[in-house]
Amino acid sequence: MLAITMLKGTKIAIIGLGKIGGALASSLVRNRIVSKENLLGTTGHRDSALEAAKRYGIKAVTDNVRAVADAQIVILAVKPQTMKRVLTEIKEAIREDQLVITLAAARTTRFIEEMLQKAIPVVRAMPNTPCLVNAGMTVLCPGRYATKEHLEIAREIFASVGLVAVIDNEELMDAVTALSGSGPAYAYIMIEALAEGGVKVGLPRSLSTMLAAQSLLGAAKMVLETGEHPAKLKDEVTTPAGVTIDGIMALEDGGIRVTLIKTVDRATEKSKELSQ
Ligand SMILES: NC(=O)c1ccc[n+]([C@@H]2O[C@H](COP(=O)([O-])OP(=O)(O)OC[C@H]3O[C@@H](n4cnc5c(N)ncnc54)[C@H](OP(=O)(O)O)[C@@H]3O)[C@@H](O)[C@H]2O)c1
Known part of the structure; x- marks a missing residue:
């Protein structure tokens, strides 16, 4: 595993603390990449937030705007069909000095950038559930405003839970989803x-x-x-x-x-x- 330096003290919000968001959260904490205090997750319902908080050992709420406002990195891990609603909700709160990492299948970086209507650095990531046992495979792809540095930050996050590959051609993300995601x-x-x-x-x-x-x-x-x-x-x-x-x-x-x-x-x- 890589020596993690960039993420120390960084506040991360995981919007959608479900199967993949939760797997990532617990692995980041377990591998001491991010401290519990700097990780905040959200879910769609109060009950699931309470359950996720208990299961993954981090703070979980249902207030996406609050979670985004406090974070430097925002990881979007909701279902593709929930993405539009979530992006509309957080649009005002999100800032151009943040990094958005999206895990949703079939949602392009262009879609996210256009929904947010700001020059937000977006990195699209397709991880898989073996991240939970540090044997994940994640493929990253940068959006229009993401720099090499943003890509490196995303790489650090996912290298802590498995292998990471980077591609430039976002059209290949459908093939990646079909092969390593599924x-x-x-x-x-x-x-x-x-x-x-x-x-x-x-x-x-x-x-x-x-x-x-x-x-x-x-x-x-x-x-x-x-x-x-x-x-x-x-x-x-x-x-x-x-x-x-x-x-x-x-x-x-x-x-x-x-x-x-x-x-x-x-x-x-x-x-x-x-x-x-
Ligand atoms: N599972 C995988 O292996 C995998 C791999 C790569 C990528 N992905 C991608 O990751 C995303 C999530 O997949 P998943 O399998 O983890 O789904 P999931 O288990 O159903 O998790 C979705 C999470 O989103 C939460 N949520 C729903 N509405 C929300 C809202 N308005 N605000 C905040 N959170 C909300 C849900 O909370 P409630 O339970 O309260 O509704 C749940 O915690 C998908 O886009 C998928 O394409 C999944």
């Missing part, structure tokens, strides 16, 4: 299905789930840490006339490759559709 869901299905396979051939379910999950985790680490092509790593496991090739044959028979390619393709189309 990716954990696809992986859970793979783990679940592999575990069912283990159960089918006699393994206890808990052991089977552990074997499946750790195998995916280990394979992912091999790809990231060796830098080798996945096909080469697969070949190394596949002994001629051995066990693995029979498993691979069943995978190919089920069309796993084309299924996964279509998965990302369809999800990208959906993200584009929602961006309209």
Whole structure:
């Protein structure tokens, strides 16, 4: 993890302390990137604010204007369909010396800038829920008024909870959303299905789930840490006339490759559709 220096003492407001906002809040506190006192979250309802405060151990309210007024960094983590309402609400309170980081799928930096009607630095981020266990993947993209420095601040925030990549072409954010934003869901299905396979051939379910999950985790680490092509790593496991090739044959028979390619393709189309 990066040594965090820029964020010390910085006040951050997380608008929308739900699954991803909450995961980010608790990770920032747990990793001592931001102190509890400097983090304020909001939700749409008083009950959920109380619950979020308890669950994530930070102060949570329902007053977005108050939260924004006090912060230097504003993280927008509400649902895409709630974004317009929230931006209208905070428009007056937001200042050009603040940094807005938006996590919403299918909401462009241009959309946010135009809604706020100010030259606000906006960085769009697409994280995923494994941020909760410091194994997140976040892709960042700068808006019109965001400088390299703003991008670095956003990078520091998300580098504390996983890997970070930066892209310039915002059009690719739909593909990013479909691949790494939604990716954990696809992986859970793979783990679940592999575990069912283990159960089918006699393994206890808990052991089977552990074997499946750790195998995916280990394979992912091999790809990231060796830098080798996945096909080469697969070949190394596949002994001629051995066990693995029979498993691979069943995978190919089920069309796993084309299924996964279509998965990302369809999800990208959906993200584009929602961006309209
Ligand atoms: N989940 C993911 O893996 C993931 C990954 C990357 C990006 N994202 C993006 O992150 C955003 C949030 O997703 P999520 O899955 O975390 O949704 P979520 O769990 O439903 O959280 C949404 C949060 O927004 C709050 N909220 C609703 N109306 C509000 C308002 N007017 N002011 C302040 N807060 C309000 C909700 O509070 P109440 O419960 O009181 O309504 C809730 O705490 C989405 O735009 C999504 O595209 C999600």
